[in-house]
Amino acid sequence: IPSVDEIRAQALSVFQKRPCLWQINICRAVLAGDQDIIAIAGTGAGKTLSFWLPLLCRPTGIQIVVTPLNILGQQNIDTLSKAGVNGIFISAKTSTRRNFEDIANFKYRVIVVNPEELMRPGGGFESLFKKKCFADQVISIIIDEAHCISQWGSFRPEYRHIGSLRHLQRKPCTMMVTSATLTSQAISDIKTVLNLREDGLFFSQSSIDRPNINLVVRPMLNPRKSFIDLGFLLRNWTPDNPPPPKFLVFFDSIPESIEAGLYLRTLLLPEYRDRVKWFNSEMSDRFKVQETLKLANNEIWGLMATDSFGMGMDLPDVMTIVQWGATCSISTLWQRFGRCVRDPKLEGTAILFTERDNIDSERQKKVVRAEKRRAKATLRKKAAKQQRTDDSLDMIKVEERDDVNDELSGDEEKDREEKGKEAEKEKERRPKKSSNKSKRTLDPVVDKVINAEYQGYTCRRIPIMTAFKNNEAG
Known part of the structure; x- marks a missing residue:
């Protein structure tokens, strides 16, 4: 495995960039080949450079990068082209037999692909990984913006199946996941979904803060x-x-x-x-x-x-x-x-x-307003109860009327019942108002921000x- 100084010198020569120590350490871990890698670094910090550094040390090696956005995939290929590195972005439009033949013949050193094309059943990548000569040249599989596995897995299910690539490989190559925003829960989920090798997992974490x-x-x-x-x-x-x-x-x-x-x-x-x-x-x-x-x-x-x-x-x-x-x-x-x-x-x-x-200040005002409404409602209930009590006392003083005048006639009673039933049916026919308003739950950390x-x-x-x-x- 090349030294820090050797990797840095080659990077300056090819990419005109001086890599940081954390980028070089990731490169050396990839080249060792016996560990999977989780790399966290801030947006704009240079995670992508760490994808390409291993190519400088393996003249025939291939890097596979999984990206969530097509525009981002093409951006990577354009950047590599300026440095003289051949790469190809595979999407639904470019997933042709000719392109996969070129990949199998080692025309490209970098293959950028979205998860849908990578995991297409019976697709070109399934065939490639079954070829020993190709699989042996793959340095690593990189899942860029890996937080998407947890966030987008429900509507892009191929993200949740990438771990099955392990079953197509005779010898598992290094799998690297990168992001600027991985919570502990997301990391746990990614380890499980991708079948990352827990033994000796290489973990690189640089600051994600953006003080500017x-x-x-x-x-x-x-x-x-x-x-x-x-x-x-x-x-x-x-x-x-x-x-x-x-x-x-x-x-x-x-x-x-x-x-x-x-x-x-x-x-x-x-x-x-x-x-x-x-x-x-x-x-x-x-x-x-x-x-x-x-x-x-x-x-x-x-x-x-x-x-x-x-x-x-x-x-x-x-x-x-x-x-x-x-x-x-x-x-x-x-x-x-x-x-x-x-x-x-x-x-x-x-x-x-x-x-x-x-x-919070608005929530507190809302609580105060609600308490005032409850207090007023309580006073109204007490007043109504007192009124009912007074009315009852007045009724006691009223002389009993004749039973004939107190009772409704049989016809009146029957008519009352029929009207009541019709009212109930009409109530059921009316569309019910939904009380379950769809409302997103506020993320607890966003709440704190x-x-x-x-x-x-x-x-x-x-x-x-x-x-x-x-x-x-x-």
Whole structure:
């Protein structure tokens, strides 16, 4: 296994980058081949470089990288091409017999693939792994953005089946999982799903903090669906002003992201409205690449995005990130905030807009109002009870009337019963009002971020760093 200095020298020669010690240690663990690896490092810290370093030490070796987003896969291939390394991204469009023949003939040293193509039953990868000459050249299988295994496994089930690759390999190769946001629960889940070898598991944890990002929480002052609170992003822009700072706004629903984009466009003159776009999974890969380049080149100012734009996207100068609504997990929130100022020389702002009922001070006001309502209701009940008592005393004083006048006739009684039955049937025919309003549960750590001051934290970062055990980072 090459020394630290040897790996560093080769990396400088090929990639023009000087790898950190943690990246080199991961490389050496991969080359040893007798351990699986969990690597945690902050967004923009350089996890991807550790994928390519082993190639420098194994001239015929192959790295397989599993990525959640097609646009991210192509980005990796383009980066490698600049360094003179042949790679291919396999998606539904590129999963052809010719491409798999080229892979089998060792034309490519890096294969980037989404989980659906990797785990396709009877697909090209199943055939490749059964070929000893190919399997022997695989240095490692890398699961990038591994938090998706837990978060997306329910609607991308292939993520939950990647561990079965072990059964296709004559000799298990190293499997490496990487992310900036792995909680203890996610790590436990990943170990089980991927069948990671527990004996001697190599664990690398670097700091996930991003000190150049200012964290801000703002209550929504206007109705959520109005999006008026997002108007600050355009800063009352007029044509004689410089463009507003580059921004991304993240949503948990596609329709909401489009509605927000349409609102922001109304704040601009017609000829400038295309400076604000929306970006989601329903758009073509070609469109996504084009819009990403436009944002990078300052041709557009901001995107209303879902997770289709996010993990691993390497834009250095996005100055403002907004999460619209406290509806996501802490892992998703920190991933999205991590798109902000990936250039460490810049300083940016990440803003969480939350519904007012998630704020402790508002909750307390709500409790006080509820207590006042209960007190008033109790007084009303007491008054009504006293009135009934007084009425009963008055009735005792009334002389008994003749039984004939007291009783309803038989016909009247029967008529009363029939009307009662009809009323009951009519009640059953009416549509019942649902009392179960669908409402997402607020992530406990996101709750602490929102209410840091009320819950005794001196900084909003503390609950985030605690959740990801950042104090254990080496």
